[in-house]
Amino acid sequence: MMNIGEAAAASGVSAKMIRYYEETGLIPPAGRTGAGYRTYGPKEVQILRFVRRARDLGFPMEKVGDLLALWRDRSRASAEVRRLAEDQVAALTARIREMEEMKATLEHLVHACAGDERPDCPILADLGGGNCRT
Amino acid sequence: MMNIGEAAAASGVSAKMIRYYEETGLIPPAGRTGAGYRTYGPKEVQILRFVRRARDLGFPMEKVGDLLALWRDRSRASAEVRRLAEDQVAALTARIREMEEMKATLEHLVHACAGDERPDCPILADLGGGNCRT
DNA sequence: TATGGACCTTCCCACCATAGGAAGGTCAAC
Protein backbone atom coordinates (compact mmCIF):
# COMPACT_ATOMS: atom_id res chain seq x y z
CA MET A 1 0.00 0.00 0.00
CA MET A 2 1.27 3.42 -0.93
CA ASN A 3 0.82 6.99 0.14
CA ILE A 4 -0.69 9.50 -2.22
CA GLY A 5 2.78 10.77 -3.07
CA GLU A 6 3.99 7.35 -4.13
CA ALA A 7 0.80 6.73 -6.08
CA ALA A 8 1.33 10.08 -7.79
CA ALA A 9 4.89 9.16 -8.73
CA ALA A 10 3.80 5.73 -9.92
CA SER A 11 0.90 6.99 -12.01
CA GLY A 12 2.10 10.33 -13.30
CA VAL A 13 -0.92 12.08 -11.78
CA SER A 14 -0.13 14.79 -9.23
CA ALA A 15 -1.32 14.34 -5.66
CA LYS A 16 -3.41 17.47 -6.11
CA MET A 17 -5.18 15.98 -9.09
CA ILE A 18 -5.70 12.62 -7.43
CA ARG A 19 -7.58 14.36 -4.62
CA TYR A 20 -9.51 16.40 -7.16
CA TYR A 21 -10.49 13.32 -9.16
CA GLU A 22 -11.67 11.70 -5.97
CA GLU A 23 -13.61 14.77 -4.90
CA THR A 24 -15.41 15.02 -8.22
CA GLY A 25 -16.25 11.34 -8.24
CA LEU A 26 -14.17 10.43 -11.27
CA ILE A 27 -12.41 7.82 -9.18
CA PRO A 28 -13.75 6.07 -6.07
CA PRO A 29 -12.62 7.35 -2.64
CA ALA A 30 -9.30 5.90 -1.57
CA GLY A 31 -8.94 3.84 1.57
CA ARG A 32 -7.55 5.58 4.64
CA THR A 33 -5.08 4.71 7.34
CA GLY A 34 -5.98 5.28 10.96
CA ALA A 35 -4.38 8.69 10.74
CA GLY A 36 -6.44 9.64 7.72
CA TYR A 37 -3.79 9.14 5.06
CA ARG A 38 -5.09 7.91 1.72
CA THR A 39 -3.80 4.49 0.70
CA TYR A 40 -3.37 3.11 -2.80
CA GLY A 41 -2.65 -0.35 -4.13
CA PRO A 42 -1.58 -1.46 -7.61
CA LYS A 43 -5.20 -1.56 -8.78
CA GLU A 44 -5.78 2.06 -7.83
CA VAL A 45 -2.53 3.08 -9.47
CA GLN A 46 -3.64 1.37 -12.64
CA ILE A 47 -6.87 3.36 -12.59
CA LEU A 48 -4.85 6.53 -12.16
CA ARG A 49 -2.62 5.60 -15.07
CA PHE A 50 -5.72 4.95 -17.14
CA VAL A 51 -7.02 8.41 -16.36
CA ARG A 52 -3.67 9.96 -17.08
CA ARG A 53 -3.40 8.25 -20.42
CA ALA A 54 -6.91 9.18 -21.46
CA ARG A 55 -6.29 12.81 -20.49
CA ASP A 56 -3.08 12.72 -22.50
CA LEU A 57 -5.18 11.70 -25.45
CA GLY A 58 -7.27 14.80 -24.96
CA PHE A 59 -10.41 13.21 -23.56
CA PRO A 60 -12.34 15.61 -21.35
CA MET A 61 -12.94 14.45 -17.79
CA GLU A 62 -16.51 13.48 -18.51
CA LYS A 63 -15.46 11.15 -21.30
CA VAL A 64 -12.73 9.72 -19.13
CA GLY A 65 -15.48 8.84 -16.68
CA ASP A 66 -17.39 7.08 -19.46
CA LEU A 67 -14.29 5.19 -20.49
CA LEU A 68 -13.64 4.15 -16.89
CA ALA A 69 -17.18 2.87 -16.57
CA LEU A 70 -16.77 0.83 -19.74
CA TRP A 71 -13.45 -0.41 -18.48
CA ARG A 72 -15.03 -1.67 -15.30
CA ASP A 73 -17.93 -3.25 -17.16
CA ARG A 74 -16.63 -6.59 -18.34
CA SER A 75 -19.54 -7.16 -20.65
CA ARG A 76 -19.40 -3.90 -22.53
CA ALA A 77 -19.31 -4.01 -26.29
CA SER A 78 -16.13 -2.66 -27.82
CA ALA A 79 -18.33 -0.68 -30.23
CA GLU A 80 -19.19 1.73 -27.42
CA VAL A 81 -15.58 2.35 -26.62
CA ARG A 82 -14.77 2.75 -30.24
CA ARG A 83 -17.48 5.33 -30.65
CA LEU A 84 -16.07 7.38 -27.78
CA ALA A 85 -12.65 7.22 -29.38
CA GLU A 86 -14.03 8.20 -32.76
CA ASP A 87 -15.86 11.14 -31.21
CA GLN A 88 -12.61 12.26 -29.69
CA VAL A 89 -10.84 11.96 -33.03
CA ALA A 90 -13.57 14.11 -34.57
CA ALA A 91 -13.26 16.70 -31.80
CA LEU A 92 -9.51 16.84 -32.25
CA THR A 93 -9.88 17.12 -36.00
CA ALA A 94 -12.26 20.05 -35.67
CA ARG A 95 -10.07 21.85 -33.19
CA ILE A 96 -6.98 21.25 -35.29
CA ARG A 97 -8.70 22.65 -38.35
CA GLU A 98 -9.71 25.80 -36.48
CA MET A 99 -6.16 26.35 -35.38
CA GLU A 100 -4.78 25.62 -38.83
CA GLU A 101 -7.02 28.37 -40.13
CA MET A 102 -5.81 30.83 -37.51
CA LYS A 103 -2.26 29.88 -38.30
CA ALA A 104 -2.72 30.30 -42.04
CA THR A 105 -4.22 33.75 -41.59
CA LEU A 106 -1.42 34.79 -39.29
CA GLU A 107 1.25 33.43 -41.60
CA HIS A 108 -0.26 35.37 -44.43
CA LEU A 109 -0.11 38.54 -42.36
CA VAL A 110 3.42 37.88 -41.18
CA HIS A 111 4.46 37.34 -44.77
CA ALA A 112 2.96 40.68 -45.75
CA CYS A 113 4.70 42.52 -42.94
CA ALA A 114 8.06 44.13 -43.62
CA GLY A 115 9.10 43.57 -40.02
CA ASP A 116 11.54 46.43 -39.97
CA GLU A 117 11.80 49.80 -38.28
CA ARG A 118 8.99 51.35 -40.23
CA PRO A 119 5.62 51.66 -38.55
CA ASP A 120 3.72 50.41 -41.60
CA CYS A 121 2.20 47.18 -40.44
CA PRO A 122 -0.34 45.13 -42.37
CA ILE A 123 -0.91 42.97 -39.31
CA LEU A 124 -2.18 45.87 -37.23
CA ALA A 125 -4.03 47.22 -40.24
CA ASP A 126 -5.85 43.93 -40.56
CA LEU A 127 -6.67 43.69 -36.89
CA GLY A 128 -7.96 47.24 -36.81
CA GLY A 129 -10.10 46.89 -39.89
CA GLY A 130 -11.65 43.51 -39.30
CA ASN A 131 -15.07 43.43 -40.80
CA CYS A 132 -17.93 42.93 -38.43
CA ARG A 133 -21.12 44.93 -38.65
CA THR A 134 -20.39 48.56 -37.97
CA MET B 1 -22.76 57.41 -29.13
CA MET B 2 -23.95 53.90 -28.44
CA ASN B 3 -24.99 51.80 -25.50
CA ILE B 4 -22.98 48.75 -24.56
CA GLY B 5 -25.53 46.55 -26.32
CA GLU B 6 -25.14 48.39 -29.59
CA ALA B 7 -21.37 48.38 -29.25
CA ALA B 8 -21.55 44.65 -28.63
CA ALA B 9 -23.62 44.10 -31.76
CA ALA B 10 -21.33 46.34 -33.77
CA SER B 11 -18.13 44.74 -32.60
CA GLY B 12 -19.06 41.13 -32.16
CA VAL B 13 -17.92 41.21 -28.53
CA SER B 14 -20.60 40.38 -25.95
CA ALA B 15 -21.58 43.04 -23.42
CA LYS B 16 -20.34 40.74 -20.69
CA MET B 17 -16.94 40.53 -22.27
CA ILE B 18 -16.74 44.26 -22.92
CA ARG B 19 -17.23 44.89 -19.21
CA TYR B 20 -14.69 42.20 -18.41
CA TYR B 21 -12.10 43.69 -20.76
CA GLU B 22 -12.63 47.06 -19.16
CA GLU B 23 -12.39 45.64 -15.66
CA THR B 24 -9.12 43.88 -16.40
CA GLY B 25 -7.65 46.96 -18.02
CA LEU B 26 -7.37 45.49 -21.51
CA ILE B 27 -9.38 48.41 -22.82
CA PRO B 28 -9.72 51.86 -21.23
CA PRO B 29 -12.84 52.62 -19.16
CA ALA B 30 -15.75 53.70 -21.30
CA GLY B 31 -17.38 57.08 -20.86
CA ARG B 32 -20.59 57.22 -18.87
CA THR B 33 -23.90 58.99 -19.22
CA GLY B 34 -25.36 60.85 -16.28
CA ALA B 35 -27.24 57.71 -15.34
CA GLY B 36 -24.10 55.61 -15.37
CA TYR B 37 -24.60 53.90 -18.73
CA ARG B 38 -21.39 53.19 -20.63
CA THR B 39 -21.09 55.00 -23.95
CA TYR B 40 -19.16 53.99 -27.03
CA GLY B 41 -18.23 55.80 -30.20
CA PRO B 42 -16.83 54.46 -33.48
CA LYS B 43 -13.29 54.59 -32.15
CA GLU B 44 -14.13 52.42 -29.17
CA VAL B 45 -15.99 50.01 -31.41
CA GLN B 46 -12.93 49.75 -33.59
CA ILE B 47 -10.85 48.85 -30.55
CA LEU B 48 -13.37 46.18 -29.66
CA ARG B 49 -13.26 44.79 -33.16
CA PHE B 50 -9.48 44.75 -32.94
CA VAL B 51 -9.67 42.72 -29.76
CA ARG B 52 -12.23 40.39 -31.23
CA ARG B 53 -10.15 39.76 -34.30
CA ALA B 54 -6.99 39.14 -32.31
CA ARG B 55 -8.83 36.70 -30.05
CA ASP B 56 -10.18 34.96 -33.14
CA LEU B 57 -6.59 34.48 -34.20
CA GLY B 58 -5.92 32.75 -30.92
CA PHE B 59 -3.90 35.46 -29.20
CA PRO B 60 -4.19 35.22 -25.43
CA MET B 61 -5.52 38.34 -23.69
CA GLU B 62 -2.09 39.38 -22.56
CA LYS B 63 -0.78 39.40 -26.12
CA VAL B 64 -3.86 41.23 -27.27
CA GLY B 65 -2.91 43.92 -24.78
CA ASP B 66 0.56 44.09 -26.27
CA LEU B 67 -0.86 44.36 -29.76
CA LEU B 68 -3.24 47.11 -28.66
CA ALA B 69 -0.36 49.05 -27.15
CA LEU B 70 1.58 48.75 -30.40
CA TRP B 71 -1.50 49.76 -32.32
CA ARG B 72 -1.85 52.92 -30.29
CA ASP B 73 1.84 53.73 -30.57
CA ARG B 74 2.19 55.38 -33.93
CA SER B 75 5.96 55.15 -33.89
CA ARG B 76 6.24 51.47 -33.15
CA ALA B 77 8.38 49.33 -35.40
CA SER B 78 6.48 46.74 -37.37
CA ALA B 79 9.17 44.25 -36.37
CA GLU B 80 7.72 44.12 -32.87
CA VAL B 81 4.28 43.33 -34.13
CA ARG B 82 5.66 40.77 -36.47
CA ARG B 83 7.47 39.07 -33.65
CA LEU B 84 4.25 38.79 -31.66
CA ALA B 85 2.54 37.29 -34.66
CA GLU B 86 5.37 34.88 -35.25
CA ASP B 87 5.30 33.81 -31.61
CA GLN B 88 1.62 33.14 -31.97
CA VAL B 89 2.22 31.08 -35.11
CA ALA B 90 4.79 29.08 -33.17
CA ALA B 91 2.38 28.56 -30.27
CA LEU B 92 -0.34 27.41 -32.65
CA THR B 93 2.08 25.10 -34.43
CA ALA B 94 3.14 23.48 -31.18
CA ARG B 95 -0.42 23.01 -30.01
CA ILE B 96 -1.48 21.63 -33.36
CA ARG B 97 1.36 19.14 -33.33
CA GLU B 98 0.40 17.93 -29.86
CA MET B 99 -3.13 17.36 -30.99
CA GLU B 100 -2.04 15.68 -34.21
CA GLU B 101 -0.11 13.23 -32.07
CA MET B 102 -3.11 12.53 -29.88
CA LYS B 103 -5.22 12.05 -32.94
CA ALA B 104 -2.75 9.68 -34.61
CA THR B 105 -2.57 7.53 -31.50
CA LEU B 106 -6.32 7.41 -31.19
CA GLU B 107 -6.79 6.59 -34.87
CA HIS B 108 -4.35 3.77 -34.50
CA LEU B 109 -6.33 2.41 -31.57
CA VAL B 110 -9.66 2.85 -33.33
CA HIS B 111 -8.28 1.01 -36.31
CA ALA B 112 -7.22 -1.89 -34.10
CA CYS B 113 -10.63 -2.12 -32.44
CA ALA B 114 -13.20 -4.50 -33.83
CA GLY B 115 -16.00 -2.22 -32.71
CA ASP B 116 -18.54 -4.97 -32.44
CA GLU B 117 -20.46 -6.71 -29.68
CA ARG B 118 -17.42 -8.46 -28.29
CA PRO B 119 -15.82 -7.05 -25.17
CA ASP B 120 -12.28 -7.39 -26.54
CA CYS B 121 -11.09 -3.82 -26.85
CA PRO B 122 -7.55 -2.74 -27.69
CA ILE B 123 -8.43 0.82 -26.82
CA LEU B 124 -9.23 0.00 -23.22
CA ALA B 125 -6.30 -2.40 -23.15
CA ASP B 126 -3.99 0.42 -24.12
CA LEU B 127 -5.45 2.88 -21.66
CA GLY B 128 -5.23 0.34 -18.88
CA GLY B 129 -1.56 -0.13 -19.49
CA GLY B 130 -1.75 -3.59 -20.98
CA ASN B 131 -4.36 -5.20 -18.78
CA CYS B 132 -7.87 -4.63 -19.98
CA ARG B 133 -9.55 -5.57 -16.73
CA THR B 134 -8.74 -5.19 -13.12
C1' DT C 1 -49.33 60.44 -16.91
C1' DA C 2 -48.66 55.76 -16.14
C1' DT C 3 -47.04 51.47 -17.31
C1' DG C 4 -44.52 47.92 -19.46
C1' DG C 5 -40.70 46.11 -21.53
C1' DA C 6 -36.16 46.46 -23.13
C1' DC C 7 -32.26 48.01 -21.78
C1' DC C 8 -28.54 49.16 -18.33
C1' DT C 9 -25.82 48.69 -13.73
C1' DT C 10 -23.18 45.82 -10.14
C1' DC C 11 -22.37 41.56 -7.88
C1' DC C 12 -22.03 36.68 -7.39
C1' DC C 13 -21.65 31.93 -9.22
C1' DA C 14 -20.31 28.28 -12.54
C1' DC C 15 -17.39 26.04 -15.71
C1' DC C 16 -12.63 22.95 -16.55
C1' DA C 17 -8.37 21.38 -14.95
C1' DT C 18 -4.55 22.63 -12.72
C1' DA C 19 -1.29 24.80 -9.44
C1' DG C 20 0.13 27.16 -5.13
C1' DG C 21 0.06 27.91 -0.39
C1' DA C 22 -1.20 28.12 4.68
C1' DA C 23 -2.15 25.78 8.94
C1' DG C 24 -1.83 21.81 11.28
C1' DG C 25 -1.21 16.60 11.98
C1' DT C 26 1.90 12.24 11.27
C1' DC C 27 5.62 9.31 10.29
C1' DA C 28 10.30 7.74 10.19
C1' DA C 29 15.09 8.27 10.63
C1' DC C 30 18.83 9.65 13.27
Add this chain to the structure above:
DNA sequence: GTTGACCTTCCTATGGTGGGAAGGTCCATA
Protein backbone atom coordinates in the same frame (compact mmCIF):
# COMPACT_ATOMS: atom_id res chain seq x y z
C1' DG D 1 12.92 13.62 20.69
C1' DT D 2 13.82 16.53 17.24
C1' DT D 3 13.84 17.33 12.47
C1' DG D 4 12.27 17.15 7.99
C1' DA D 5 9.42 15.05 4.71
C1' DC D 6 5.19 13.78 4.17
C1' DC D 7 0.07 14.02 4.77
C1' DT D 8 -4.60 16.43 5.66
C1' DT D 9 -8.19 20.17 4.59
C1' DC D 10 -9.29 24.66 3.00
C1' DC D 11 -8.77 28.80 0.26
C1' DT D 12 -7.04 31.19 -3.88
C1' DA D 13 -5.96 31.89 -8.60
C1' DT D 14 -5.75 31.11 -13.40
C1' DG D 15 -8.32 32.17 -18.43
C1' DG D 16 -12.14 33.56 -20.67
C1' DT D 17 -16.95 32.97 -21.00
C1' DG D 18 -21.84 32.46 -19.66
C1' DG D 19 -25.93 32.85 -16.46
C1' DG D 20 -28.67 35.19 -13.40
C1' DA D 21 -30.51 38.19 -9.56
C1' DA D 22 -31.65 42.72 -7.79
C1' DG D 23 -32.34 47.13 -8.90
C1' DG D 24 -32.12 51.52 -11.87
C1' DT D 25 -33.21 53.94 -16.61
C1' DC D 26 -35.12 55.07 -20.96
C1' DC D 27 -38.67 55.24 -24.35
C1' DA D 28 -42.94 54.30 -26.58
C1' DT D 29 -47.53 53.56 -26.30
C1' DA D 30 -52.10 53.38 -24.04
